[in-house]
Amino acid sequence: MTAVLRLVLLLSVLVLAAGCGEAATATWLESARSADDRASREAFLDEGVPPGMQPDDARVVRHDVAYQLARELLDGGDAQGAGAIATEALNEGRADDVFTANLFVVRGQALEALGEPVRATLDYHEALMINETLLEAALAAEGDEE
Amino acid sequence: MTEHDDDWLDEEPSEEELAEAAALAAALERGTADAPPEDALAMAALLRHGQDGSALSEERRDAILTEALATARPQRPRAAAPWWRWLVPAGLVTAAAAAGVVAVLAAGEAEMPATAAQLPAPSAALLRAQAATAAGGDATALDAAMRAHRAAVLDRLEERYAR
Numbered sequence: 001m002t003a004v005l006r007l008v009l010l011l012s013v014l015v016l017a018a019g020c021g022e023a024a025t026a027t028w029l030e031s032a033r034s035a036d037d038r039a040s041r042e043a044f045l046d047e048g049v050p051p052g053m054q055p056d057d058a059r060v061v062r063h064d065v066a067y068q069l070a071r072e073l074l075d076g077g078d079a080q081g082a083g084a085i086a087t088e089a090l091n092e093g094r095a096d097d098v099f100t101a102n103l104f105v106v107r108g109q110a111l112e113a114l115g116e117p118v119r120a121t122l123d124y125h126e127a128l129m130i131n132e133t134l135l136e137a138a139l140a141a142e143g144d145e146e
Numbered sequence: 147m148t149e150h151d152d153d154w155l156d157e158e159p160s161e162e163e164l165a166e167a168a169a170l171a172a173a174l175e176r177g178t179a180d181a182p183p184e185d186a187l188a189m190a191a192l193l194r195h196g197q198d199g200s201a202l203s204e205e206r207r208d209a210i211l212t213e214a215l216a217t218a219r220p221q222r223p224r225a226a227a228p229w230w231r232w233l234v235p236a237g238l239v240t241a242a243a244a245a246g247v248v249a250v251l252a253a254g255e256a257e258m259p260a261t262a263a264q265l266p267a268p269s270a271a272l273l274r275a276q277a278a279t280a281a282g283g284d285a286t287a288l289d290a291a292m293r294a295h296r297a298a299v300l301d302r303l304e305e306r307y308a309r
Binding site: 050060097104 | 281
C-alpha cells in the first residue's frame, strides 16, 4: 500500500513538473519584456532557458536582451563591456535576422570606440549583409501588398 | 499523607484491642490460648499456614510439572522471509521511475517545437534605420523601431508557448 502511494506521489510530482515547464516559459518571456535596465537585463541573461523552449526561439529573445544591455553599456561609456556582451551573445548562435544584425552593429560601434576601426568595419559589413537580405524581403512584401 | 491520616495514627488502642493482641501472641507461641477470641485464632492459623502449611508436596509438584510439559506446545519457529521479498518494493520504485522518465520525455517532445517560430518580419523602416546605424548614424531611430518589433515578437512567442 505504501509503495502504491509513493508511486502515485511520484507520478503527481512529474505531472506537476511538466506543467511548471509551461509556466516557466511564460515567466521567462515576461522577464524579457520587462527587462528595462542594466540589472534586470544582466539578471535575465544569467538565467537559463526554460526546458521545452525551442532553441532558436530562445536565442532570438536572448540576442535582443543582450543588444539592449550592450547598447546601454555603450551609451554609458563602457565600450569594453558592450563588446563583451555582444560577443558572448553572438557565440550562442547566429542567424540571418534583425537580432543578430543588431549585435554586429553595436559590437562594431564598441570596437570603433575602442580604436579598432578595421574590426569594427568587419562587424558593420556582417550586419549590412544580413540587413540587405531582410530589406529585400521586406520591400518585396510591401510591393506585394500594394 | 493528610492531616486526617496523622490523627488516625495517634489514636490509642482500646482495652479490647489490647486483650486480643495478647491472646494472639500467646496462640502463636504455644499453639493454644486461654479463651482466645475467634478472630485471633483465625489470624494465628493463617500465619502458621503462611510459614509452612502452603508448601506443595513433592508428588504434587511432579504432577503439575508433568501436566505442564504434556500440554505445552513447542513454539513454532517463524518462517524466514523469502529471498525475493525485497524485489517487490524495488520493482515498484523502478517501474515508477521508468514511467516518470517516459512521461517527462514524452511531455518534453510534445512541448518542444521542432522548428523555430514564424516571427513577424521586420519592417522596411526598421531595416533602413539599422542600415543607417551600421553606416555610422545614430541608433535612436533603430531603437525606437525595435521597441515595436520586440513587442510583436514577444507576443508571438507568448502565444506559441501558452499552449
